[in-house]
Amino acid sequence: MPAYYLEALTVALGILLLMLEAFGPAQDKRLVGFTAAFGLAIIFIFNFFAIGPDQAAEGKAWATWPLWDFYQFDSTARFYKGFALLCTALVVLMSLDYRAILSKYTDHPGTESATGEYYALPVFACAGMMWMASATDLLGAFVALELVTITFYILVAFLRRNLGSLEAGVKYLILGALSTGFLVYGIAWIYGATGTMNLAEIGEKVATMGDTTYALFGTALILVAMAFKIGAVPMQVWIPDVYQGAPTPTTAFLSVGSKAAGFVLLLRFLDPLLQEGSPIRGQVLMILGLIAAATLLVGNLAAMGQTNFKRLLAYSSIAHAGFLVLAIAAWAPASSTDPGSIATVGFYLATYLVMTLAAFFILAQVRIQSESEEIDAFNGLGKRSPLLALGLTILMAAMAGVPLTAGFIGKFFVFSLAVHAGLWWGVGIAFIGAAAGFYYYFKLIRAMWWMEPAADAKPITLPTISRAAVATLVLATLILGIYPKPILWLLS
Amino acid sequence: MLLALVLIPILAALAILGGAKPRQAALAAALLNAALGVFAALQSKAGFWDFSLQVLAKPDITLSLGFYDGMSVVMLLLSVIVTLAAILSGKAPVGREKLYYSSSLLIAAGAIGAFVATDLFFFYAFHELALIPTFLMIGMLGRGEDRKATAWKITIYLGFGSLVLLAGLVWLASATGSYSIPKMIENATASPIDPAAQKSIAAFLIVGFGILVSLFPFHSWAAPAYASAPAPTTMLHAGVLKKFGLYGLLRLAIPLVPEGMQAWITPLCVLLLGNILWVGFVTIWQKRLDTLLGNSSVMHMGYIFLAIAALAASPANELAKPAAVLLMFAHGISIAMAFGLADRIERTTGTLDLDQLGGLAKSAPKLAFLFGLVTMASIGLPGLANFAGEVMVFISSFAPGSYDAAKGLGPVQITCILAIWGVVISAVYGLRAFRKVFQGPSNGRTAAVPDLTLCDRAPALLLAVVLLAVGIFPKLLLSLL
Missing domain, CATH: 1.20.58 (Methane Monooxygenase Hydroxylase; Chain G, domain 1)
Structure with a gap:
């Protein structure tokens, strides 16, 4: 066809x-x-x-x-x-x-x-x-x-x-x-x-x-x-x-x-x-490098102070864009040992799709059922709806780049591209960004597991479609974190 | 085959989340793992342990597990023994059993995975797998008013440490051109990494691993975290997981960036003296048994760093590595036992405040005996495993060829002489704690405390037997190396 x-x-x-x-x-x-x-x-x-x-x-x-x-x-x-x-x-x-x-x-x-x-x-x-x-x-x-x-x-x-x-x-x-x-x-x-x-x-x-x-x-x-x-x-x-x-x-x-x-x-x-x-290769790479560095800093540092989950995800989306541009700024063609910039961007985006859409599926339901998108709305979710909280924990850990989740491998590729390209300052800034990311994604995990739920908080139940989608995407996050080959196969 | 040791706890954790009886399932998994672990130690040379599955072709990343050398075997043994003891002695709060036991099992699985992984990627990944449940456990089931702040602190601190480490590891992989640890060592031996790069990589590794092992001055997360974590988490983290950093330095930093490590010997010596002397003095002034044990665990890391410094100073030093491994094992067993017993004291008396305890030896003589034993072990009484380890560390710093007698003593030797004072410090706080808790007049809290039942004794006895056996026949372990 x-x-x-x-x-x-x-x-x-x-x-x-x-x-x-x-x-x-x-x-x-x-x-x-x-x-x-x-x-x-x-x-x-x-x-x-x-x-x-x-x-x-x-x-x-x-x-x-x-x-x-x-x-x-x-x-x-x-x-x-x-x-x-x-x-x-x-x-x-x-x-x-x-x-x-x-x-x-x-x-x-x-x-x-x-x-x-x-x-x-x-x-x-x-x-x-x-x-x-x-x-x-x-x-x-x-x-x-x-x-x-x-x-x-x-x-x-x-x-x-x-x-x-x-x-x-x-x-x-x-x-x-x-x-x-x-x-x-x-x-x-x-x-x-x-x-x-x-x-x-x-x-x-x-x-x-x-x-x-x-x-x-x-x-x-x-x-x-x-x-x-x-x-x-x-x-x-x-x-x-x-x-x-x-x-x-x-x-x-x-x-x-x-x-x-x-x-x-x-x-x-x-x-x-x-x-x-x-x-113009050198100049374009320099512009890209500047964009990557500024984006990483703005996205990650501004995300740290957010109290609204949707806004947090917005800054996190800027931060992810920073990592992706860094992969382009460290331009490398595919070689026998490295997937190269184009495949790295594709891979990162695929993992990003899996994690982000799952998070939005959950956010949409939290918004409907508790009328709030604040991080506070997730307080005590671990007690109210443990499985949902477990899923969201895995997603947040994946976004922060914890190993054995899909998010880590994407970041890992970006870091290794930047190291190979000798973009040391880029690595340094990405590193600061990842550390900040660890902080703000874990804020949500902290809210879910450590904070007491509000007195009138109800359990969040996902409707059938959302539940199936979230379960599939969370599983994909874990599976791709251990076995990322399928996506790279699709990319080649 | 080693995959089974990682999968058993994970599957058991999943089964528990899925509705299996928490304690029974966890115990079954821990027992099975302990049996397999002992079998693995006996048959470590057999070929059937290795496992390998390529997960990524470019760059070549393989889930490969195996015994690279005896150090992995010893660490595996430590993991399975402490896991069994931790699960046995744990007492989950009513209603939270699922979380309690499944998290403990996941921590164990991550630690075992990290010690037997022969691929850099999974070496790092398994350690992170163990950290997340650690954070959750402290935050959710921890004790004390400020457990949330403590849990948040350890999350950020160790998360940051892991990232510093990751930067060093990625650099290391890029400099050696492989992610397979045996291949990396092979490549680095054939063509050493550029000395300038070695120095930077070594700095990343020392700081990254150092934060994870609570190297002075990155140690402030440890004592509060251990004080507020539930007992099995503390036992597993202080006993097993924390050794990951030391293991990593011995496994990666020493063979791959020897010149880089050499460049940092003097600063490392200063820092480890910080662990032994500074934290040692801090330990003496603790008012609670749990923070005292937590600080003492930070302090004892200094001795193992001393062995690493000795090894970095003269890579030909044949004594330093076995000394470090032996002490890692001994410390892991003894600190797990001490925390397990302290938890039991808190459960029965309701406090760990040293001033409110006293006279427990009268009401609970068996508890007093076992706690006395482990206190002696951690002071370094001959006949117990820690003694063998510490003595070997001290001797290894003066091993033939490690310094030039004509030029006088090197930094490692001077550090060793100062570090020996740590034994005195240990004796001061160890005996003081024992006296405050077990001797003197008993009070309302401690007079009617029931002694250990057989069930309570089992985990402590298991660990005590290991301490004694290794203390009397260190060769049991040393022959594995």
Whole structure:
């Protein structure tokens, strides 16, 4: 099956969902949600059978289409498409269990009327992320990225009768528009300097260029715009407020799906520029190093003082972005002994997906059942719901990077890349970041196990879908921590 | 085969969480492990112990377990014996049995895993696996008003130490080009690591492992943590898990970065004197039995560091490593026994305040005898295992070839001479504690204390027999090395 079918099917699924929303039952939108999750799961399976033009049978017309000037399909594309599909499906499942909050802020509070879009929009965003994974051309990448961003403008402000959500929406819109400006401006400079928008050709042109100032300026602008997507300094300011205000499934989607799509695009864009012999390699790596260091410091140090769990996760998402950028700043191609930067980023993101989505699944239910997202709301959870607390303990330990969990191996790869690249100051800062992370993630563990529950605190029970999802993801965190090979296999 | 020793406690812990009878399951696992451990010690040369499963191809990380040398065997033996004693003597608060026993088993599994792992990655990972339940146990089931603050302190302190250590280990792996410990040692012997790098790596390892072993001045977490942790946690941590840091220095730092270690001998000597003399004096002035034991355990780490310093000063020193291992074993057994008995004293009298105790020897003579025995052991009375260890440490610092008589004494020898005063300090606080708790007039609290029942005696007797056996025939252990 040609790879572009995947995006086409995803968009078709989105349209089908809008139909269901319009013509299906007015009050019960579960059908829309389940159709979305089911459809995404099917496309996820198709993803394994998709092929690019290089594997097409002889004489297939589609293999020679000009489409392939804009679109490529390789193992990285397959991985990130699968990533986007899986993430979206999980987010849709999370939204299904979040119905109680969604229906609070509709036109007719307490009903589910018009909440079906909340399951359809992520599917469109997913199509954009999948296209970003295949981008070979700045223009195509820009369109895909805007599809994602514009969808998110709506998703963030979806609870439009809730002030927090509305405020988050406005903040996201303004900064998103600003970063789009940076991106377009950067693309224009790159085009002016190289005369092409094709990423591979940009790399070739830059390699033989006399004066690289303009290309470098364009690259810097694009890096700033990408920093918005991945949540890195200098465009990280929106994250805490938007994460806190947005509906929890949207926050999860932002922090996992949108970030990963940003990273794959960043890798696609940087890969040709960071090849050995590229004249701007040194400068780009230096910018990346600065971004990584600043992001690590901002994310980790600011997270230490947080008392709201959702905000903590927001800062933690900045911190993780710092580790990921550090892996790129310590650029290394895959070798016989090392997975290399691209695989490291992929691996880290995969473990990040597993841990973060599970944490958001739990957070969403704590928010619904105890009306609070503060860390205090978790006090004594170990006594109230021991199994849930055990699961969250494993997740927090994994995020902090405790060994035998998936989170450790991701950090481990990043550290060893940085050590190999001789980025000593980067290692030092990442080290401070990891130590700070230990502190703030363990704050939650402390609250759950050591603090006494409030007098009126009730046990938290997860609904069926969330329970199954959390159990699966926690198990995956542990299994990948001991046996990480499957993800690396997917990446190669 | 060694995988079984790690898996048995983990599976038992899972079974307990899943609904098995906590104490029975934990005891069964500990007994089975002890039997397997003794068998492993007897048959350590057999080939069937090794286990290996590659978990990652690039970089090559393998879950490989095996006896790299006799030190692993001794540490394994220590782990299984102390685990059995800790589970036997533990008394879970009603309603918290699941957590209590499963955490203890997980600590044991992590410690065993760390001592038999021959892959750097799992060596580190297993130790962390043991730390998390330690933190949880102190925070949830600990004693005392400020147990939460204490637990938080040890979490942050040891978490930080582990990270410093991790930095050193990653650097070490990158410098030797492998994660397999035997391969690392092979590579480093064939082409030594650059001396400048050695010095930095050694610093990371000394600080990282040092924090975990409560090397002065990174020791302040230890005494409060031991005082507030539930008894099995204290026994397992002070007795077994803490030895991980010393084990790591002997296993990795000495063979891989010998020149780096050599560069730090003088500072290390100063710090270990801090352990022995400074903490020794602090110990004398303790007002509670649990903080006294906790501080004494910190103090005794100094002797083992002395052996490590001696080994770093002259790698040809054949005595230092067996001395360190023997003392690690002896200290582990004796401190576990002391904490186990102290817990029993607190359970029956309701206090560990030295001024409120007294005259226990009259009401509980068996308890007094066993506690006296372990006090003597920790002072270093001949015939008990600690004596053999300490004497070997002192002799090893003066081993032939370890200093040049023409040039006078080196830092290690001077440190040794000062460290011997530690024995006097131990005698002062050990005998003082014994007198305060067991002798003198009894009071309302202590007059009617029931003596040890057979059930209470079993763990202490087990440890006492080991102390005596190794004390009289140190060769039992030394032949393994």
